[in-house]
Amino acid sequence: MSERTSIDVRLNGRPRQLDVIVHHTLLEVLRDQLGLTGSKECCVVGECGACTVIVDGRTVNSCLMLAVEADGHDIRTVEGLARGGELDELQQAFLDKGATQCGFCIPGQLMSAEALLERNADPTVDEIHEALAGNLCRCAGYEQITDAVLAAAEARRR
Amino acid sequence: MHPFRYARPDSLAEAVRLLDEHGPRAQIIAGGTDLVIGLRDRTIEPDVVIDLKRIPDLAPRIRLVDGRLSISAGTVMSDIESDAAIAEHFLALAESAAVVGSVQIRNRATLAGNICNASPAADTAPPLLVHRAEVVAFGPDGTRRIPICEFFVRSRQTTLRRGELVTAVELPLPAVRTGDSYVRLTRRRGTDLASITMGCAVDASGTTLLAYGSVGPKPLLFSDDSGVLADAAVPDEAKTPILETMLAEASPSARSVRASPEYRLAMLRVLAVRALHSALRRRDGGQAR
Numbered sequence: 347m348s349e350r351t352s353i354d355v356r357l358n359g360r361p362r363q364l365d366v367i368v369h370h371t372l373l374e375v376l377r378d379q380l381g382l383t384g385s386k387e388c389c390v391v392g393e394c395g396a397c398t399v400i401v402d403g404r405t406v407n408s409c410l411m412l413a414v415e416a417d418g419h420d421i422r423t424v425e426g427l428a429r430g431g432e433l434d435e436l437q438q439a440f441l442d443k444g445a446t447q448c449g450f451c452i453p454g455q456l457m458s459a460e461a462l463l464e465r466n467a468d469p470t471v472d473e474i475h476e477a478l479a480g481n482l483c484r485c486a487g488y489e490q491i492t493d494a495v496l497a498a499a500e501a502r503r504r
Numbered sequence: 505m506h507p508f509r510y511a512r513p514d515s516l517a518e519a520v521r522l523l524d525e526h527g528p529r530a531q532i533i534a535g536g537t538d539l540v541i542g543l544r545d546r547t548i549e550p551d552v553v554i555d556l557k558r559i560p561d562l563a564p565r566i567r568l569v570d571g572r573l574s575i576s577a578g579t580v581m582s583d584i585e586s587d588a589a590i591a592e593h594f595l596a597l598a599e600s601a602a603v604v605g606s607v608q609i610r611n612r613a614t615l616a617g618n619i620c621n622a623s624p625a626a627d628t629a630p631p632l633l634v635h636r637a638e639v640v641a642f643g644p645d646g647t648r649r650i651p652i653c654e655f656f657v658r659s660r661q662t663t664l665r666r667g668e669l670v671t672a673v674e675l676p677l678p679a680v681r682t683g684d685s686y687v688r689l690t691r692r693r694g695t696d697l698a699s700i701t702m703g704c705a706v707d708a709s710g711t712t713l714l715a716y717g718s719v720g721p722k723p724l725l726f727s728d729d730s731g732v733l734a735d736a737a738v739p740d741e742a743k744t745p746i747l748e749t750m751l752a753e754a755s756p757s758a759r760s761v762r763a764s765p766e767y768r769l770a771m772l773r774v775l776a777v778r779a780l781h782s783a784l785r786r787r788d789g790g791q792a793r
Contacts, residue, residue, distance in 0.1 A: 349509055368510035368553075371540065391541050392609055393695065404582065404611040410540045411612065412533070414510055415555065458607065479694050480606020 353417035358426030366413040373397045373408040376423060384424035384453040395481035398454035399423050405461045407480075424453035427460065436460055439498035440491070447485035455481045459495045467503055469495070506543045512555045516562075516642055516671065519554060524644050524667030526552050532669060535580060535612035537605065538621050562671060566590065573675045574640075581610035581618075581628075594675055595786065596631035596684040596703050603627055603688065606695050616670040619655065622662050622722070629656065629723040630703030631686050633715035635675045643668030656722040681708040683787025687779045689771050691762060699763040700772055704779035706787050710734045714747075714776060719754040719768050726750040736784045740777060747776050 349368045354361065357380075366375050376382045376399070386396035390409045397409040400422040427434050433441070436459055446452050455478060462469055462477035469477070474495045483491065508531075513519040523530050531550035533539050534557070542548035556562050557578060565576040566587050573589060584590055584601035591598050604610055604618070604627050618628050619639065629652075637652040644667045652673075655662050664670070684705040690696035701717040710731035717723030728734075728750065733743050756768040763771075 348507060351510065369505045369507045369543070371505070390544060392537055392605065395606065395608060398608055401611075405608045406612050407537075407608045410537050410609075412510075412536065412540065412553075414512075415533070415536065415557070461607075477607055480608045 351414055351417075353414055355416050355418070356420040358422055364413070368412065368414050370413050371409055372399070372406075372411045372413045372416050372421070375413040376408060382423050382425050386450055386453060388450070393480075393482070394451070395454040395458065395478075396451050398457045398481060400457055400461050403461065403464065405458050405480075422457070422460075424456055427456060435501040436463065436494070436498040439494040439501065443490045443494040443497060445487055445490040445494040447483075447487045451481060451483045451485075455483065455491055459491075459498070462495070463499055463502065468499060471496070506546050506549045508543070508550050509552045510555065511552055512558050514558045514560075516559055516669075519556060519559060519669060520643055520667050522552065522554050523669060526550075527666050530554055532556060532617075532620070534578065534614040534617040537609050537613045538617065538623075556669070568677075571677050573677065575615055575673045575675070577614060577616035577670050577672060579615055581605075581613050581615065582607070584615060585610065593677055594631070594635050594684070596686040596705065596783075597628060597635060597675070599686040600627040600631045600688075600701075600703070615673055619652070619673070620662060620664070620670055621660065622656050623659055624720060624722055625698050625701060625718040626723065627686070627688065627698060627701055629717050630701045630715035631684070632673065632675075633723060633725040634684055634703040634705035634713040636713075638674045638676075639670055640672040640674060641668045642671045647671075649674075653725045658721040678705075678707060681787055682706065683783040683785065683789075685779045685782035685786065687775050687782065689763070689768075689775060697762065699760075700768055700775050702772075702775040702779045704776075704783040706734045706780070706783040708787065712780070712783075714750050714779070716751070716754065716772065716776070719756040719772060721755075724753055726753075733780060734784075736788055743777075743780070747773070747780075751776060 353364050388394045388396040392407045392410045398405050399408045440446050458478050458481050474492050529551040533553050533555050562578040564579045581601040581604045618626050632652045639650040639655050641648045686703050688698040689700040698718050703715045705713045712728045712733035715725040756765040
């Protein structure tokens with residue numbers, strides 16, 4: 347039994363109509379159906395944050411959201427951050443600060459940081475820690491990640 | 505992932521009809537932060553999953569009505585932790601919502617889902633108990649209000665009947681000045697399930713409510729009307745016998761991976777005193793609330 351349904355979403359700014367299996371997660375559809383492999387599959391229980399995407403301005407674990415639940419909503423993935431082939435300030439800051447080590451958690455870290463900066467242009471270190479608490483980094487690059495978010499916030503305020 | 509049929513009713517009546525028709529073979533999805541895990545590891549194998557997010561009556565909404573704060577079933581933890589009215593009148597609930605999972609989880613997880621899942625460790629349960637919340641349920645026989653202290657049975661089991669769903673959780677505004685608090689014990693700072701959850705409310709008339717969870721099959725509520733606990737001038741030694749009576753029903757499982765029964769019982773006493781002191785300070789502290 348594989349019930350399918352059609353959903354309409356806005357994906358990284360573009361309207362898309364997708365035919366999805368109702369028991370597939372948003373993460374499965376992004377990665378396996380659309381080839382958007384920036385969002386990572388890791389713990390699949392909502393603890394690691396590697397699958398983090400932004401839905402209607404709020405971060406969610408895409409491994410815990412059914413694709414069909416995204417119907418009618420605005421989805422942003424890490425692939426949507428760069429504009430015109432240029433890294434945005436946040437991505438550049440992650441590179442500049444050495445926040446990217448093995449890189450596996452970085453798409454999720456970036457999306458959590460992006461959502462934070464959209465609602466708080468000048469976050470404190472504590473606010474960054476709380477906003478990114480749901481994104482684990484096995485390389486333990488937390489200091490550099492926090493530095494990168496602070497630097498990106500400053501760059502955007504300029 | 506366990507395959508299922510997906511239904512997205514656009515009215516309460518249709519949702520109730522589906523729930524009644526499929527009974528235990530149906531599962532509701534609101535935030536999905538517990539359900540999708542169960543579907544993936546096949547500990548939950550429903551025929552049909554009923555998505556409530558297109559029902560206008562359940563859309564996220566926090567509002568004051570007739571001396572009560574009504575929180576609709578679609579309201580997520582992020583909404584609760586940032587709501588001004590909840591912070592003003594029901595601080596313990598705000599504190600508990602703010603420590604559920606991570607930001608990603610709080611952006612999806614609903615208050616109604618948290619209580620319907622009925623985990624003994626649910627963070628919001630002790631605050632709802634000390635806030636004297638009522639669960640508003642709608643089913644084949646219409647609307648019914650269930651005091652939260654009669655709602656939990658055990659993990660994944662509530663007193664909801666076949667075909668019923670939660671439409672809102674309502675909290676009566678305190679009639680007299682009240683201080684309340686929520687504290688928890690976790691293995692580490694940051695995202696973790698609680699080894700002990702503890703809520704306390706102390707009002708100016710001398711009543712103290714204490715509720716705790718994660719130390720038995722369901723969260724429990726106790727009341728003290730002696731005025732001893734509610735008197736900030738009474739030393740802790742005089743309060744201990746009353747607290748001991750209130751904590752006597754804790755029965756932590758020996759099988760938990762999070763903490764041993766001995767540790768839980770020892771820390772339960774520490775957290776009770778901590779929650780009581782915090783509630784007293786907030787009741788008496790003016791600006792502190």
